[in-house]
Amino acid sequence: MQTKPKYILVFLVVTFITSLTSYAPLHAQDDKFVVVLDAGHGGGDSGNVGNGHSEKNIALKVTLEVGKALEKNPDIKVIYTRKTDVFVELYERANIANKADADLFVSIHCNAHNSQASGTETFVLGEKNTARNFDVAKRENEVIFLEDNYEENYAGFDPSSPESTIAIGIEQEVYVEQSIILARKIEDNFIGKAKRKSRGLKQASLLVIRNTYMPSVLVEVGFLTNKREGAYLNTKSGQSKMAASIKDAIIAYKKELDLNVGNHIVGSENEAITANSSETMIYEGVTFKVQIAASYKELEAKSYNFKGLSDITRQKEGNMYKYFSGKTSDYNKIKKLQSTAKSNGYSDAFIIAIKAGEKIDLDQVLKSTPKAKTASKSKTASN
Structure with missing residues (x-):
């Protein structure tokens, strides 16, 4: 009978040591740079199907490849809003990022137009909606009509109303500067590394990034409605090059934050008055x-x-x-x-x-x- 307390004591010691060792990696993981990758559309929401290509499938393949490459970096933790062909509500994509206290949110899509327009675009949240940017925002935001209780989840938001889109940028305002830095790096890589045509950095009122509390971008990797570009994006090689460009931009963005405190900051481009020392x-x-x-x-x-x-x-x-x-x-x-x-x-x-x-x-x-x-x-x- 005297040995029973000894067994209990040994069990408690082992349990305590196990709890310490299991806690250590979890604690270490808290210090990682968290990137949430969002493959646009999915499930019953196919996205655009220009020239018979599937946006939801191409976006997912590019996203998974970006994530696979980032996961090789021990300092980065990758979270996906979807890894399979399922439908995820727009508000839930933001919730996933917020609950993870993510450092970056990157949503990946394919573009469409009623012409043979081509080129990449990376969007950050903003009110500077040109007619073209509003069309993009309207198309991406109309996904909410596939959701149950969308009126409740989006407080009466109307994707067709310019007035609605102007009002949704408040939560992201504090992160716009850093979002622009990442967006520029992505577009620069599309040009320099993937050798693709870039349509540049744009601002639009996009629901998928309106409620994220971290720097966030929406990447359009090209137009499926363009015959040559759609065919390119539907290949393994094309998807790999676009994924590598996005991955390298995220790595460069993180390094810039780690090395110092980043010199590349976006500010006013219109400081019109010239200083006069007198x-x-x-x-x-x-x-x-x-x-x-x-x-x-x-x-x-x-x-x-x-x-x-x-x-x-x-x-x-x-x-x-x-x-x-x-x-x-x-x-x-x-x-x-x-x-x-x-x-x-x-x-x-x-x-x-x-x-x-x-x-x-x-x-x-x-x-x-x-x-x-x-x-x-x-x-x-x-x-």
């Missing part, structure tokens, strides 16, 4: 900063972490940390600080404007009248 240009109530970096890494807001730049501040938005240099209401002064940041290697550093604690549109600020004061000049000038 003047101050004070915009009362407005604070200007230079955004120099964005990263998932939390760094000390110290000069030595940012190549000697001064007055560093840090702000967390979602899972992302943004880093700034400078803080002033003088637009000319912030332009000088932007120039300094660029000369120190932050080539895409850009200016942001803040009012009452909220980020506001820089272009709108610059359209208002500043309180300008010309610097004092010498009074000894001769007559």
Whole structure:
């Protein structure tokens, strides 16, 4: 009878050790870079069938190949919204990514048009819908009509209404900058590595990425309605080249975040006013900063972490940390600080404007009248 407590003690020790060893890999996995891959359409939703090709099947094959390649990287965890020919609701695709606390969401599709249009396109969420972009958004969003209770799930959203599509970008707004960085890398790879025609980076109001809380893109790998492009995408070779381009872009995006805090940041492309060193240009109530970096890494807001730049501040938005240099209401002064940041290697550093604690549109600020004061000049000038 005395041996029974010993057996119990041994069992408890073994159980405790087993629990520690099983917990370790799970904990380590939490530190991985999580990529959710979404193969468009599926099941009863075939997508487009240009020239007899199947979008749902081609999208799935490309997606699985991207995932297979990414899974070879021990620092990356891949999650799929579907791995077989099944129908997944648009809102559920976003839920999968959010529940996984993913770092990236990549949705893969094939394009269609009533002409022989060709080329790749990568979309990020935005309100800048051209007529063509709205057509793409309308086609992709109309999938909701295949879902049960779509009116409840999408709060009366109407894919045919431009007004509805304008209103859906709020959740993704904080991640648009990083989404654009990834989208550009994907399109650059389509051109440089896959040797395909690119139609560029686009913005459209797409339901599948509206509720994801991480950088998200929708990739159109080409037009099935184009005879040559459709045939190419229906081949193993074509699918492999497109998959490799997407995979390499994701790897490059991750490395850029890991190495430092990324220099390639998207900012205002229309900073119309040129700074004049002889003047101050004070915009009362407005604070200007230079955004120099964005990263998932939390760094000390110290000069030595940012190549000697001064007055560093840090702000967390979602899972992302943004880093700034400078803080002033003088637009000319912030332009000088932007120039300094660029000369120190932050080539895409850009200016942001803040009012009452909220980020506001820089272009709108610059359209208002500043309180300008010309610097004092010498009074000894001769007559």
